[in-house]
Amino acid sequence: MSRCGDGGIGGTKPYAASGNYISRMSNYCSHCRFDPKKATGDDACPITTLYEDFLSRNRTRLKSNTRMGFQFKNLDRRDDGERRDIRQAAAKLKTEFTRKTYL
Numbered sequence: 001m002s003r004c005g006d007g008g009i010g011g012t013k014p015y016a017a018s019g020n021y022i023s024r025m026s027n028y029c030s031h032c033r034f035d036p037k038k039a040t041g042d043d044a045c046p047i048t049t050l051y052e053d054f055l056s057r058n059r060t061r062l063k064s065n066t067r068m069g070f071q072f073k074n075l076d077r078r079d080d081g082e083r084r085d086i087r088q089a090a091a092k093l094k095t096e097f098t099r100k101t102y103l
């Protein structure tokens with residue numbers, strides 16, 4: 001996500017990924033209690049939740065980036081209720097993370 005902040009100088013797309021991508025590229029997820037394919041629910045991967053929320057919040061800014069087409073196509077499979085649930089889950093995660101990190 002830091003690469004996204006420079007307007008494309010350091011990278012042609014945001015340097016961010018879902019848990020599903022991490023799962024495909026590593027073995028980190030093999031013993032994790034979370035499901036890297038899920039963005040909501042008790043076993044949702046927090047990385048996937050935050051990534052999909054990031055995409056939703058930055059759609060206007062990123063939609064013209066052709067390298068992001070696949071990611072937005074996947075996001076568009078979500079209905080409005082799922083998008084709302086992802087937004088709420090991401091907000092909860094960010095609140096919990098902030099408390100654990102700074103308190």
Ligand code: SF4
Nearest residue numbers: 019028029032036045
């Ligand atoms: S939190 Fe998500 S990305 Fe991290 S190991 Fe677990 S399933 Fe994989």
